[in-house]
Amino acid sequence: MELLYLIEEFFKIVMDPMVVLVIFGATALGTIIGALPGLTATMGIALLTGLTYKVPVNYTFAILMGIYVGGIYGGSISAILLNIPGTASAAATAIEGNLFAKRGKAALAIKVTRSASIIGTLVGVLALALIAPQLSRIALQFSAVEYFLLAVFGVLMCGSIVTSDLTIKGWIGGLLGLCVAFIGYDVISGAPRFDFGNINLSGGISLIPAMIGFYAIPEVIKALARDGADAPAMDMEGSVTESPEALASKSVAGGKDPGSFAIALKNIPVIIRSALIGVGIGALPGVGEDVAAWIAYDNARKTSKRKDEWGTGECYEAIIAPEVANNAAIGGATIPLLTLAVPGSPPAAVLLGAFMIHNIRPGPMIMVDSPRFIFYIAALILVAVVALWVVGILLARPMSSILKIPSVFLMPIIAVLSIVGAYALNLKRFDIFVVVLFGAIGYILDKMKYSAAPIVLGIILGTMIDENFRRALIVNKGDPSFFVTNSWISLVFVVIIAYVIIKQMVPRQLGSRVNLKNLRGFLAARRPGGTPPRP
Amino acid sequence: MEKSTLRRADLLFSIALILGSLWFMIQSIKLFLNPFGRKWEAVPAEAVKETLTFWYKSPALMPFFVSLLVLLCSVMLFHVAMKSGARLDFIKKDKIAAFLKNREFQSFVVITLLLCVYAFVLIPVCGKLLVRIRIIRGFPFFVATFIYLLSMMLAFGHRKLGHAVRSLLVSFLVSGIVTYAFGTLAKIPLP
Numbered sequence: 001m002e003l004l005y006l007i008e009e010f011f012k013i014v015m016d017p018m019v020v021l022v023i024f025g026a027t028a029l030g031t032i033i034g035a036l037p038g039l040t041a042t043m044g045i046a047l048l049t050g051l052t053y054k055v056p057v058n059y060t061f062a063i064l065m066g067i068y069v070g071g072i073y074g075g076s077i078s079a080i081l082l083n084i085p086g087t088a089s090a091a092a093t094a095i096e097g098n099l100f101a102k103r104g105k106a107a108l109a110i111k112v113t114r115s116a117s118i119i120g121t122l123v124g125v126l127a128l129a130l131i132a133p134q135l136s137r138i139a140l141q142f143s144a145v146e147y148f149l150l151a152v153f154g155v156l157m158c159g160s161i162v163t164s165d166l167t168i169k170g171w172i173g174g175l176l177g178l179c180v181a182f183i184g185y186d187v188i189s190g191a192p193r194f195d196f197g198n199i200n201l202s203g204g205i206s207l208i209p210a211m212i213g214f215y216a217i218p219e220v221i222k223a224l225a226r227d228g229a230d231a232p233a234m235d236m237e238g239s240v241t242e243s244p245e246a247l248a249s250k251s252v253a254g255g256k257d258p259g260s261f262a263i264a265l266k267n268i269p270v271i272i273r274s275a276l277i278g279v280g281i282g283a284l285p286g287v288g289e290d291v292a293a294w295i296a297y298d299n300a301r302k303t304s305k306r307k308d309e310w311g312t313g314e315c316y317e318a319i320i321a322p323e324v325a326n327n328a329a330i331g332g333a334t335i336p337l338l339t340l341a342v343p344g345s346p347p348a349a350v351l352l353g354a355f356m357i358h359n360i361r362p363g364p365m366i367m368v369d370s371p372r373f374i375f376y377i378a379a380l381i382l383v384a385v386v387a388l389w390v391v392g393i394l395l396a397r398p399m400s401s402i403l404k405i406p407s408v409f410l411m412p413i414i415a416v417l418s419i420v421g422a423y424a425l426n427l428k429r430f431d432i433f434v435v436v437l438f439g440a441i442g443y444i445l446d447k448m449k450y451s452a453a454p455i456v457l458g459i460i461l462g463t464m465i466d467e468n469f470r471r472a473l474i475v476n477k478g479d480p481s482f483f484v485t486n487s488w489i490s491l492v493f494v495v496i497i498a499y500v501i502i503k504q505m506v507p508r509q510l511g512s513r514v515n516l517k518n519l520r521g522f523l524a525a526r527r528p529g530g531t532p533p534r535p
Numbered sequence: 536m537e538k539s540t541l542r543r544a545d546l547l548f549s550i551a552l553i554l555g556s557l558w559f560m561i562q563s564i565k566l567f568l569n570p571f572g573r574k575w576e577a578v579p580a581e582a583v584k585e586t587l588t589f590w591y592k593s594p595a596l597m598p599f600f601v602s603l604l605v606l607l608c609s610v611m612l613f614h615v616a617m618k619s620g621a622r623l624d625f626i627k628k629d630k631i632a633a634f635l636k637n638r639e640f641q642s643f644v645v646i647t648l649l650l651c652v653y654a655f656v657l658i659p660v661c662g663k664l665l666v667r668i669r670i671i672r673g674f675p676f677f678v679a680t681f682i683y684l685l686s687m688m689l690a691f692g693h694r695k696l697g698h699a700v701r702s703l704l705v706s707f708l709v710s711g712i713v714t715y716a717f718g719t720l721a722k723i724p725l726p
Binding site: 051052053054055165166168169171172175176178179182186188189191192193194197217220221224225226406408409411412413415416417419420423424427429432433435436439440443447448449465466469470473474477478 | 536541544545548552559562566570571572589590591592593594595596597598601602604605608609611612615638639642643646647650651653654655680683684687688691692701702705709713717721722723724725726
């Protein structure tokens with residue numbers, strides 16, 4: 001039945017040529033954003049959320065979903081052509097993808113990753129359409145206790161997984177985000193909190209300006225502050241044996257795919273595993289596409305029957321696995337976003353902000369209030385997949401020129417768009433201040449290896465944690481044992497939360513995460529003079 | 536950032552966090568006892584008694600817990616940094632001078648300052664001075680954006696005539712496109 005709803009929504013969208021056109025344009029823009037280093041899908045969605053505030057809702061979500069799908073895919077193009085992933089989620093793809101390019105097979109690698117991205121996104125959409133309605137029905141049984149524990153679980157998991165240095169930094173990030181969320185009037189008592197008499201603070205810190213600050217401004221500063229900022233956004237030197245133009249021209253528009261889908265389909269076991277990893281990791285609160293891509297890459301390498309091919313520029317598994325996973329994570333991340341109002345990834349977190357400013361309240365009631373909304377979003381992603389296929393072919397040739405736009409021209413424009421986008425939402429000059437302040441703080445924290453994701457998730461889930469915690473206590477007259485005894489769901493959450501804390505603290509004493517060792521090694525190799533690690 | 540430098544930064548940041556969390560904790564206790572920010576003399580004893588009885592209703596409850604957790608995590612971070620060999624021996628005149636001369640730090644300061652000047656000086660000043668000129672809708676924003684973009688592009692680009700000309704052209708075009716596309720076409724209120 002769910003699939004029928006999905007198909008029905010898909011055709012409804014397709015019947016509106018304007019929406020289709022918007023999705024195609026947005027997917028193209030998303031692909032370019034994803035391909036350019038420093039511009040991410042999250043930043044793209046955050047900027048466009050502000051800039052599309054006055055656009056009709058159906059176009060707004062078409063734009064945002066197109067940017068999301070295109071942005072996650074786009075990173076792989078620069079990863080293959082120039083060995084520099086446009087987004088963090090394409091970092092794993094760059095390892096083998098660039099070796100393909102060095103062997104003169106960049107065009108084929110781009111086609112295979114495009115096919116893998118399409119397959120991954122399709123699996124994610126199916127998961128969204130099939131799982132989300134069931135999950136929202138289960139979530140209807142959630143009381144304040146379960147919501148509180150779910151939100152705590154989200155911040156904790158996100159902090160534990162996404163950090164690239166000490167786990168405790170992820171937790172500190174999440175807690176700092178919660179502190180920001182407490183600013184403003186308390187919904188339960190009506191008491192002003194931490195506003196210090198400032199009228200701008202009494203309404204709380206707006207989510208979208210904070211996100212623009214955390215995701216856009218640090219990238220502007222990073223791009224211009226590092227040595228050689230006046231160089232092209234992509235450092236072309238020594239990346240590939242052929243020029244990017246020559247490489248890109250081989251994946252010419254309209255050219256017949258030389259069996260890229262066939263290559264992808266030959267790796268069905270890898271695709272299935274990676275898609276499941278993508279959906280599963282994507283569904284974890286705040287974790288997102290980049291972690292999914294690394295875990296799928298690691299899993300594919302461990303389970304590969306052709307281990308000798310890895311690192312030779314001939315191993316398709318190595319580029320298929322991360323691309324399937326990071327695109328499947330789009331659907332995965334949207335599941336908790338729509339059913340529990342808990343975003344599964346940083347781009348989904350920004351989408352939550354977009355839903356809120358357009359008066360759409362995700363959560364368990366969504367199947368009651370707007371029964372078709374989940375299928376509508378799934379169908380938008382589905383149309384974006386079709387757009388991705390077309391746009392991927394069309395953009396192959398001009399992409400090499402686009403990648404040459406120097407940071408010194410591009411980044412100041414991003415700064416201007418950040419200011420315009422933040423101001424447009426509430427017409428408050430204070431929101432511009434929030435963008436600048438959080439941008440500077442975000443940059444400093446980024447230098448100290450604090451990920452923005454747990455901070456942002458803390459800001460988003462802070463109200464949920466605070467309100468539900470007190471509601472649960474009020475109902476039970478201050479008895480905290482209710483958090484464990486309320487239901488089997490709450491007990492499971494308590495056990496998982498305790499396990500995560502104990503696991504992180506006892507054996508490794510707050511040490512680094514082993515799973516992300518590859519990511520750190522790879523990112524370290526991106527620095528000047530560094531060499532990509534061989535698997 | 537090198538690991539040793541990172542741990543030094545962690546050490547410094549953990550101290551700042553400890554102080555910050557203590558401050559947040561004090562504010563939470565104040566909020567707990569006096570949630571509506573009345574003068575302390577005006578807070579009746581009954582109200583405090585009721586707050587203590589029904590502690591679980593207080594808006595300060597979660598902020599207090601969170602500040603406690605931040606304090607705990609900060610102490611742990613301090614411990615990890617100390618264990619890694621980080622000390623506060625880098626707070627010396629020469630090292631601070633070297634840090635201030637660091638290209639990346641200087642760039643960070645310049646970018647942030649330029650952004651502040653754009654948002655809080657250029658836009659309001661242009662708005663006041665050029666409000667009567669109505670060549671296009673949002674003309675003051677156009678001028679402010681043009682000045683900002685040009686100064687950023689010149690500050691971080693090559694010191695060559697070719698780059699200056701290109702910067703001029705790009706700044707002019709982008710300012711025009713942004714002002715027209717958002718201000719007129721999309722009807723988005725410009726700052």
